[in-house]
Amino acid sequence: MTRPTTAPERPVGPPPRPAGPGFGRGPMAAMGMPAAKAMSFGPSMKRLLGRLSPERGMLVGVVLLAITAVGLSVSGPKLLGRATDIIFAGILGRQLPAGLTTQEAADAARAAGHGNVADIITSNHVVPGHGIDFGALGTVLLWAIALYAGASLFSWLQGYLLTTAVQRSMFRLRTDVEAKLHRLPLRYFDTQPRGELLSRVTNDIDNIAQSLQQTLSQLLTSLLTVIGVVVLMLVISPLLALIALVTIPISMAITTRIAKRSQKMFVAQWKNTGALNAHIEEAFTGHELVTVFGRQREVQRSFEERNEDLFRASFGAQFVSGLIMPAMMFLGNLNYVAVAVVGGVRVATGAISLGDVQAFIQYSRQFMQPLTQVASMANLLQSGVASAERVFELLDAEEQVPDPVDAVVPTTRRGRVEFEHISFRYSPDQPLIEDLSLVAEPGQTVAIVGPTGAGKTTLVNLIMRFYELDAGRITLDGVDITALRREDLRAHVGMVLQDTWLFGGTIRDNIGYGDPEASDEQIHAAAEAAFVDRFVRSLPDGYDTVLDDEASNVSVGEKQLITIARAFLADPSLLILDEATSSVDTRTEVLVQHAMAALRADRTSFVIAHRLSTIRDADLILVMEAGRIVESGTHEELLAAGGAYQRLYASQFRGPADSEEDAVTGKAPAVVTPGRRG
Structure with a gap:
């Protein structure tokens, strides 16, 4: 049956999940926490942009539309400057005597000692005696309206294409992450807090999408605007451009x-935001326990401390980063003053027209705005890349061993399970199961008992291939389970766990989860067999009763009964019951035991139990201690042996004082009959 092994110094279990920040660790501990600073910005940014490569056609369209929109937009001030020149020339021309040519008017002004006026008349092509040419002015203004309208249209089309490209890429990223989660081994989930995984799948991907959506559009537009504005400023006046x-x-x-200063403060802000979110989520999820133990003041004090830390970090980050905009505005105003003064002097000398100076001043404003936008985008882009790194870390995690290409297709469903010299350990330096052999024949009920941490659940997890063996093999109906696809293997197995899992939906849907093709009659039959029908019919909506997220509208025991009915409906050849009746009352447990007996008929069953009274009729009982099987046999055989099982069994029917005395003296307690006190 089993081979003796050397027990480790202490029971070994799955690697513990790291504790999250805050009050404790709950399922939503990491929700709402922005990403930390990116550690390798360049490679991560390159990989993130690579995710957009399937949309390269759209991205080319985005660039072309952006060039067109920016080109039209930056041409506007130059065109409006032409309108200013028409108005100025008309006002000046009306003040000059009619009948003169432009050159004659300029010569007359120069002869009168007004050289600057002469230069202005020449540079602005003033026609003496003529007022404002409203026809030309109207044409210029219509062209300006057309330019700005076209720029808006092309900008809208650019945003539409970019949004489509980014959202399609995020759709594929979410799909890849979802598929990746199904390929990860259980060992990975043992080492990751649920809130951390939820944050990567939801918050981080949303942050990536938001960052790409905002930064790609604004950075592209800003860079093109800077290039276009610089070119036109050089065309108008190289001196002013300099x-x-x-x-x-x-x-x-x-x-x-x-x-650089604000980045450190942003990291502190994000860290404190995560700590506060974790504290709030966990404190209010466990509100009943906090109230029962009278820890409201401690919770409130902890909240105030974290809130104060977040306030200080947020104030510092926002204040320091907020200095960028005033600094840019100050430089822009200095630039405006310099351009206005030098431009005015140049207009007075006739070296440049008034309209060109007006256009240049607008360009100087447009020139500083994109620089400010690029600066403000730095933190957002950094945050998005940091989130991308967290998602890429998940995508790069080591996957479980893939299913064989030429997988064996099961032809029989007898349920014979054999362990052949298996060895397994969670940590390489801590042995857990060493050289264990065991055979469970079809129809047998194998009970596994022992203290907490003995490795009972690990044994059944190996059958399900939630973990891979270090040595040996496990066969199901003579076929090595590694030669089967996991889907085919688990289709043979039904599990009822101690921790119930129900999803938001009706009771009918939750039972039907065991067999999506089941009819209502089959669902009702499974419910009757698991004694679910008796309480469901007392509910106003019966089987159509909708369970909320935590199934709080049914009791703990009733939730367990629903999961048992789900296992009934699945009709597996191999059944695993992990403390399946621990949450039900004594009377219900008796009824469930009868149902379990019917469910186990003609099936191989592995039953993990702490209440030994529930497994007296098992065909084989395995007693595990510190990761190894120390005894095996039937209930009567193990009691007669007077070993570990006899001590476990007797301790459940003796008083606490007797159990403590036995533990101290090492004396094996006497066997007593349930219901009587020894």
């Missing part, structure tokens, strides 16, 4: 210095 360009290195230096 004055405006001087502010670039100054603004970059200021932005970089502020960003």
Whole structure:
């Protein structure tokens, strides 16, 4: 049956999940916490942009539309400057005597000692005696309206295509993450808090989408705007362009210095946000326990401390990062003053027209705005890349051993299970199961008992291939389980766990989860066999009663009965019951035991139990201690042997004082009959 093994110094279990920040660790502990600072920005950004490669056609369209929209937009001030020149020339021309040519008017002004006026008349092509040419002015203004309307249209089309490309990419990313989760081994989930996984699948992907949506559009538009504005400023006046360009290195230096300081504060803000969210979620999820143990003041004090930390970090981060905009505005105003003064002097000398100066001032404003936007996008882009790293870390996690290509298709469903010299350990340096052999014949009920942490659940998890063996093999109906697809293997197995799992839906849907093709008659039959029918019919909506997220509208025992009915409906050849009746009352347990007896008929069953009274009729009882089987036999055989099973059985029917005395003295307690006190 089994081979003696050397027990480890202490029971070994799955690797513990790391504790999350805050009050404790709950399923939503990491929800709402923005990503931390990216550790390798360049490679991660490159990989993130690579996720957009299937949408390269749309992205090319986005770039072309952005170039067109920006080109039209930056042409507007130059065109409006032409309108200003028409108005100025008309006002000046009306003040000059009619009948003169432009050159004659300029010569007359120069002869009168007004050289600057002469230069203005020449540079603006003033026609003496003529007022404002409203026809030309109207044409220019219509072209300006058309330019801005076209720019808006192309910008809208660019945003539409970019949104489509980003959301399609995020759709594929979510699909890849979902598929990845199904390929990860149970060992991975043992080491990850549920809230952390939820945060990566939901918050981080949403943060990536938001970051790409905002930064790609604004960065592309800002860079194109800077290029277009610089080109037109150089065309209008290289001297004024040089004055405006001087502010670039100054603004970059200021932005970089502020960003470095604010980045550290943002990291502190995100960390404290996560700690506060975890505290709130866990404190209010366990509100009943907090109230029962009178820990409201401690919870309130902890909340105030975390809230204060978040306030300080958030205030510092927002205040420091908020200095970028005033600094850019200050540089922009200095640039405006310099351009206005030098431009005015140039207009007075006739070196440049008034409309060109007006256009240049608008360009100088447009020139500083995209630089400010790029600076403000730095933190958002950094946050998005940090979230991408967290998602990529999940996608890069080591997967479970893939199913064989030429998998064996089961032809029989007898339920014979054989362990052949198996060995398994969670940690390489801590043995758990060593060289264990066991045969469970079809129709047998194998009970596994022992203290907490003895490895009982691990044994059945190996049957399900939730973990892979280190040595040996397990066969089901003579076929190595590694030669089967996991889907085919688990189709043979029905499980009822101690922790009930019900989803939001009707009672009928939850029972029908065991067999999606089952009819209402089959669902009702399974419910009757598991004694679910007796309480469901007392509910106003019967089987159509909708269970909420935590199934709080039915009792704990009733939830367990529903999961048992689900196992009935699945009709498996191999049944695993992990403390399946621990949550029901004594009377219900008796009824469930009868139902379990019918469910186990003609099936191989593995029953994990702490209440030994529930497994007296088992065909084989295995006693596990510290990861190894120390005894095996029937109920009567093990009691007669006077070993570990006899001590476990007797301890359940003796008083606490007797059990403590036996533990101290090492004396085996006497066997007593249930219902009588020894």
